Amino acid sequence: xxxxxxxxxxxxxxxxxxxxxxxxxxxxxxxxxxxxxxxxxxxxxxxxxxxxxxxxxxxxxxxxxxxxxxxxxxxxxxxxxxxxxxxxxxxxxxxxxxxxxxxxxxxxxxxxxxxxxxxxxxxxxxxxxxxxxxxxxxxxxxxxxxxxxxxxxxxxxxxxxxxxxxxxxxxxxxxxxxxxxxxxxxxxxxxxxxxxxxxxxxxxxxxxxxxxxxxxxxxxxxxxxxxxxxxxxxxxxxxxxxxxxxxxxxxxxxxxxxxxxxxx
Amino acid sequence: xxxxxxxxxxxxxxxxxxxxxxxxxxxxxxxxxxxxxxxxxxxxxxxxxxxxxxxxxxxxxxxxxxxxxxxxxxxxxxxxxxxxxxxxxxxxxxxxxxxxxxxxxxxxxxxxxxxxxxxxxxxxxxxxxxxxxxxxxxxxxxxxxxxxxxxxxxxxxxxxxxxxxxxxxxxxxxxxxxxxxxxxxxxxxxxxxxxxxxxxxxxxxxxxxxxxxxxxxxxxxxxxxxxxxxxxxxxxxxxxxxxxxxxxxxxxxxxxxxxxxxxxxxxxxxxxxxxxxxxxxxxxxxxxxxxxxxxxxxxxxxxxxxxxxxxxxxxxxxxxxxxxxxxxxxxxxxxxxxxxxxxxxxxxxxxxxxxxxxxxxxxxxxxxxxxxxxxxxxxxxxxxxxxxxxxxxxxxxxxxxxxxxxxxxxxxxxxxxxxxxxxxxxxxxxxxxxxxxxxxxxxxxxxxxxxxxxxxxxxxxxxxxxxxxxx
Numbered sequence: 001x002x003x004x005x006x007x008x009x010x011x012x013x014x015x016x017x018x019x020x021x022x023x024x025x026x027x028x029x030x031x032x033x034x035x036x037x038x039x040x041x042x043x044x045x046x047x048x049x050x051x052x053x054x055x056x057x058x059x060x061x062x063x064x065x066x067x068x069x070x071x072x073x074x075x076x077x078x079x080x081x082x083x084x085x086x087x088x089x090x091x092x093x094x095x096x097x098x099x100x101x102x103x104x105x106x107x108x109x110x111x112x113x114x115x116x117x118x119x120x121x122x123x124x125x126x127x128x129x130x131x132x133x134x135x136x137x138x139x140x141x142x143x144x145x146x147x148x149x150x151x152x153x154x155x156x157x158x159x160x161x162x163x164x165x166x167x168x169x170x171x172x173x174x175x176x177x178x179x180x181x182x183x184x185x186x187x188x189x190x191x192x193x194x195x196x197x198x199x200x201x202x203x204x205x206x207x208x209x210x211x212x213x214x215x216x217x218x219x220x221x222x223x224x225x226x227x228x229x230x231x232x233x234x235x236x237x238x239x240x241x242x243x244x245x246x247x248x249x250x251x252x253x254x255x256x257x258x259x260x261x262x263x264x
Numbered sequence: 265x266x267x268x269x270x271x272x273x274x275x276x277x278x279x280x281x282x283x284x285x286x287x288x289x290x291x292x293x294x295x296x297x298x299x300x301x302x303x304x305x306x307x308x309x310x311x312x313x314x315x316x317x318x319x320x321x322x323x324x325x326x327x328x329x330x331x332x333x334x335x336x337x338x339x340x341x342x343x344x345x346x347x348x349x350x351x352x353x354x355x356x357x358x359x360x361x362x363x364x365x366x367x368x369x370x371x372x373x374x375x376x377x378x379x380x381x382x383x384x385x386x387x388x389x390x391x392x393x394x395x396x397x398x399x400x401x402x403x404x405x406x407x408x409x410x411x412x413x414x415x416x417x418x419x420x421x422x423x424x425x426x427x428x429x430x431x432x433x434x435x436x437x438x439x440x441x442x443x444x445x446x447x448x449x450x451x452x453x454x455x456x457x458x459x460x461x462x463x464x465x466x467x468x469x470x471x472x473x474x475x476x477x478x479x480x481x482x483x484x485x486x487x488x489x490x491x492x493x494x495x496x497x498x499x500x501x502x503x504x505x506x507x508x509x510x511x512x513x514x515x516x517x518x519x520x521x522x523x524x525x526x527x528x529x530x531x532x533x534x535x536x537x538x539x540x541x542x543x544x545x546x547x548x549x550x551x552x553x554x555x556x557x558x559x560x561x562x563x564x565x566x567x568x569x570x571x572x573x574x575x576x577x578x579x580x581x582x583x584x585x586x587x588x589x590x591x592x593x594x595x596x597x598x599x600x601x602x603x604x605x606x607x608x609x610x611x612x613x614x615x616x617x618x619x620x621x622x623x624x625x626x627x628x629x630x631x632x633x634x635x636x637x638x639x640x641x642x643x644x645x646x647x648x649x650x651x652x653x654x655x656x657x658x659x660x661x662x663x664x665x666x667x668x669x670x671x672x673x674x675x676x677x678x679x680x681x682x683x684x685x686x687x688x689x690x691x692x693x694x695x696x697x698x699x700x701x702x703x704x705x706x707x708x709x710x711x712x713x714x715x716x717x718x719x720x721x722x723x724x725x726x727x728x729x730x731x732x733x734x735x
């Protein structure tokens with residue numbers, strides 16, 4: 001342990017060891033790449049890990065409406081929807097399928113479930129995640145505590161389906177204290193960003209989102225400006241990820257990591 | 265004027281009869297105890313009794329105000345014959361303290377006649393109802409008031425006398441309806457009964473020597489009765505979408521419970537599993553003695569062969585269908601759905617709810633090239649303090665939910681009119697239009713708002729509404 005930071009190979013070895021311990025029984029379900037190294041490089045394995053669950057939150061008034069997180073989640077889940085059904089669980093029934101269809105999400109693969117309360121929404125998510133033929137489950141809940149998160153994780157591991165948890169207060173009121181710890185693989189915060197149509201065009205451009213990856217197990221955090229380039233476009237562009245990275249955002253980045261000072 | 269609507273056996277013995285004036289009755293029997301007639305409660309009690317009778321036969325028809333028809337074709341063997349079945353019915357009705365009369369015959373008309381005018385508990389031999397109703401008075405044929413009065417006036421006292429009249433003169437003299445009644449009683453014409461639940465051949469029943477009440481026993485008998493019915497369904501290559509189990513308690517109450525399946529099925533274990541979590545809502549009271557199970561929406565199912573080439577890909581039957589069943593039975597049928605396109609310009613009507621595993625509809629899919637919001641509010645929310653440069657321009661600033669939004673970019677208007685061809689033509693107004701704008705505020709929030717009404721209409725000034733958010 002003379003110079004721990006100086007030996008990247010041993011660091012990588014330790015990381016691999018930890019990852020092996022963490023994923024002792026977990027089958028490797030692969031990743032979903034964004035197709036851009038700037039974001040894939042932050043994520044463990046080079047893409048959004050599948051067979052895990054991810055947390056997506058909003059900003060400001062979006063804590064209640066959760067429109068940008070829903071649009072962003074639909075865009076992330078769209079490639080998964082080609083492999084199986086997507087179950088979307090919510091308490092407030094205002095998700096509108098034509099909007100999702102416009103973003104490129106196949107609405108014929110979407111099953112909507114309206115739960116009566118928070119606990120029911122979580123248990124429906126769990127049930128759906130553990131079902132054969134369900135590729136992804138999206139749940140709109142206020143918060144998942146450590147126990148609920150762990151249960152979601154176990155359900156994800158059963159069949160390798162991917163969960164997306166949109167943090168939302170469906171009926172207004174003061175937001176509950178955010179859970180400090182979480183079993184989520186990644187945590188995102190999504191807000192709408194001003195669109196930039198081509199200079200000679202009138203109206204709005206393709207929807208843009210400013211996306212912050214606030215927490216990432218086995219990866220790094222980051223912030224980006226992303227665009228749903230294929231939204232409201234009839235051309236079928238299978239293969240490419242519906243989200244395109246426009247720019248990296250500096251202002252959302254965490255404080256730059258300073259080299260540690262040796263004690264003594 | 266107050267009249268007696270019903271009398272019990274004791275009052276009848278004293279010479280009182282229904283329809284008598286209450287004052288006359290009081291004069292005859294000063295100590296007469298009367299109660300207000302409650303026709304609604306009587307009807308409800310009859311319905312409850314009809315439900316109770318499901319333990320004998322699934323086909324029970326109410327004959328208001330005071331009768332029940334049970335179609336026992338094909339079920340009497342469960343009791344070892346019609347007479348034994350009638351005996352069981354009589355014992356149970358008597359145990360419940362109900363005054364009753366009953367009879368069994370080939371036709372509802374004959375059974376009705378024998379019950380009301382014949383010997384109580386008659387079992388007419390097949391084809392033998394003619395002889396049995398011949399000596400009965402003509403009222404036994406369920407005739408209407410004037411016809412019965414006319415027959416009375418002509419001095420006809422027996423059904424046999426009516427039977428001897430030739431059909432032509434009979435119909436001319438007493439009307440077609442009377443002839444129909446006679447034919448129905450004799451089985452020359454079939455009679456349609458409106459059963460409380462449609463007659464259903466998919467019916468299974470288990471009776472217990474000792475009443476049960478333990479939850480695990482109820483779970484076991486529901487599995488047993490499901491296995492019994494599903495064996496028959498499987499044999500005929502059929503599956504059902506809906507199963508209704510009914511627990512009949514000792515005290516005569518019937519406790520129903522039903523489940524639905526997303527795809528027709530006949531897997532007894534799965535059906536029992538869906539019943540299991542809801543059995544606790546059943547109060548067994550002093551015990552349950554009979555359990556019945558009815559399969560509804562029965563349709564043929566083709567046993568699909570497992571495809572070898574897609575061994576890894578899950579079939580709907582093993583994964584999705586059980587999930588949908590679990591969710592619909594736990595949350596309710598209206599809480600699990602798949603959005604289906606409906607051909608309508610009005611945004612809130614453009615999405616219908618389809619059953620999750622139903623085949624896709626014929627309707628054209630939504631146009632993907634016109635931007636539509638991710639979230640649509642069920643009721644548009646009012647937008648205040650809207651500023652626009654000219655009347656038809658998109659707003660430059662608006663306030664929604666207490667927050668002022670400065671519009672940076674906008675698209676529109678997209679005019680959506682009412683569907684005038686669907687409503688009453690008098691209600692159609694030229695001003696029933698919405699001009700939708702898609703706007704983006706300085707922070708990037710994208711909104712879908714519309715102006716209802718037209719400028720220049722002093723009676724109804726245009727109003728701005730927020731209908732959805734794109735995110």
